[in-house]
Amino acid sequence: MVYLVRIVLVFALIASQGFAALGDAIAGGPERSEPSFKWRTRSIPIAFSASLLRQSPNIKYGSDVIGVVLRSLRTWEAAAGIEFKETYTDKQNVSPQGIAGDGVSLITFAPTAENAILFAKNPEDVAATTRVFFDGRGRITEADIVLNPYQQFSTDGTFGTFDLQSTLTHEIGHLLGLAHSPMRGSSMHESFAKNGVFGLQGFSLRTLAESDRTTIRAKYGPAESDLDCCGSISAKLVRPDGRSASGADVWIEDAETGRIHAQATTNADGSLQVGGLDSGSYTLFSQRKSRARNSIPAQEIGNVTVEAGETAALTKRLISGPDDIDVKYIGFNGQISGSVIPVNAGKTYTIYLGGKNLSAKTSSISFSSPHLTVVPNSLTTHDFGDDFSVISFEMSSDSKTSVGEYSVFVDSPRGGRSVVVGGIAVRTFINPYSNFVLEAN
Ligand SMILES: [Zn+2]
Structure with missing residues (x-):
């Protein structure tokens, strides 16, 4: 019941003055x-x-x-x-x-x-x-x-x-x-929290997301000291029915750490070009922007290796699957929003997710980063009526987690998948809350 009251309060905050567009x-x-x-x-x-x-x-x-x-x-x-x-x-x-x-x-x-x-x-x-x-x-x-x-x-x-x-x-x-970037941890995300939302100070977007760095390097070239830069990825996505997968959100993660390095949306012909990338191995994922008639869950596109001065190419026919799960909001400290949760390395936090058909019994939560883990048996369902569901889980970040933006993957038992892209931002400024504080409440 305590949780229910808290979450209701959050919606009031979002609707009134907790969040604001940063300005078009x-x-x-x-x-x-x-x-x-x-x-x-x-x-x-x-x-x-x-x-x-x-x-x-x-x-x-x-x-x-x-x-x-x-x-x-x-x-x-x-x-x-x-x-x-x-x-x-x-x-x-x-x-x-x-x-x-x-x-x-x-x-x-x-x-x-x-x-x-x-x-x-x-x-x-x-x-x-x-x-x-x-x-x-x-x-x-x-x-x-x-x-x-x-x-x-x-x-x-x-x-x-x-x-x-x-x-x-x-x-x-x-x-x-x-x-604007659709990636929540980006400094170019269209909205961000005022100081006080989640009980936190709004410092997280002082730090550029790695995807912001990639975008600005693609435009103006790297800083002189940046010797590792830059290579490109060229990809083309095709829908299961053979047509071009236009308007799909694509994000590019470091293959090893799961840290997001770039984000893009496919053109009308399903293609996308991303420049400004550091040399390295990357995994590409996609998530449809709006609901398609033929449902395509969030999914991995593939792996590529990028070398400075080169363009790595990739084509992928997306796989159809059930459209039975949808995560729209992420939250912390009893509040949920369309923003990002700033956390620190080496701590454990209770994270909330809000959306469609989320349940502690059936949903499974995971991270592509080996440094972020879900504490076993920590999933909890919060009663919020029939049309909207809220679950929470405990997330541990190990001390080796790099500053950066990470995604939360949520799977349904039937193979549906929804991803909160860049919903977790690891930052150096202190998020002072811990599960001990929450549990003491
Ligand atoms: Zn703006």
């Missing part, structure tokens, strides 16, 4: 497909608005704002061969929509009317916005980042506020031409 990247000019968006040079000018130097009413007093902005920029610089050239400006407002902006790529926190109007439609749902301008060839000519003046930000984990660094790290990804 808005195209300044005509709509275009994103993957081609890219700066022409690897040296990118960025102007800090004088508003970053003033005390803002929506940023916790005493926050080291410039330090946070610089750390967010350095995080991306460390991942790829790019360099930001910072200057200061008196400008306060993002450029209005049009073919081109004013030519100055601005980071501004100024709560001016011109900036606030960007959030007028959804002041409660969006943390920040990036407006990107580009030319006819998809080359970015300007990108402006603005914080939502109706939201509160902090750098010290204050519950109920957004973490400023996680927010900026996401928006700088848009500034560099990245779109």
Whole structure:
């Protein structure tokens, strides 16, 4: 009963203010497909608005704002061969929509009317916005980042506020031409938890996911020190009926550790190309994006070895199977959501899963990582009515688990499979909860 009450509370949190979209990247000019968006040079000018130097009413007093902005920029610089050239400006407002902006790529926190109007439609749902301008060839000519003046930000984990660094790290990804990622542990995931959801501080997206690094390297090439990089994978997926498997989510794991290195969605012809990969052995998996008439469970596509400068190719006819299980949410500390659970290596946590036809009696849970294990006999069913089911289990991470993003695999007895791709993020900042704390409750 205690669990039931807790889980109900979580839904209230998600619906009201626990989660918010990190802010859509808005195209300044005509709509275009994103993957081609890219700066022409690897040296990118960025102007800090004088508003970053003033005390803002929506940023916790005493926050080291410039330090946070610089750390967010350095995080991306460390991942790829790019360099930001910072200057200061008196400008306060993002450029209005049009073919081109004013030519100055601005980071501004100024709560001016011109900036606030960007959030007028959804002041409660969006943390920040990036407006990107580009030319006819998809080359970015300007990108402006603005914080939502109706939201509160902090750098010290204050519950109920957004973490400023996680927010900026996401928006700088848009500034560099990245779109949202469906992978939950990605800094480019479309939503993330405010400080306080799961009883945790919202620091996990300060750290780029390995898949974010792969994506940015594919765009701009590796950092000079990154000698191991980069190779590519080219894959083509065919449905069981022989037609192209378009729109399938594919994720690429280190074959040994299960850590996710890349994520992609297949094109209309079932093909996909992933560049920016470190040399190594990878296992590819796919999961359909929306329910197909002929059901295709989540499944392994195959293994490939990637070498720097080479493209490894792979074709796979997907296997049909029952569509009798579906995991939509993952949770922690009595709360479930569409986000990611940040954990530490060498600890044991109680993890929740929510979705369709989940049961401690029939569902089996596993990890592709040898460092993550399900504690035997720890599965528990939580009563949540007929249409929605919730189970929990204890997950142990051994002390050798690398920082990174990992998936939770859930199987039905009939062969159905659903995967929470990147639902577990191993991080170095401390998740202080343990099963001892939960059990003491
Ligand atoms: Zn976004």
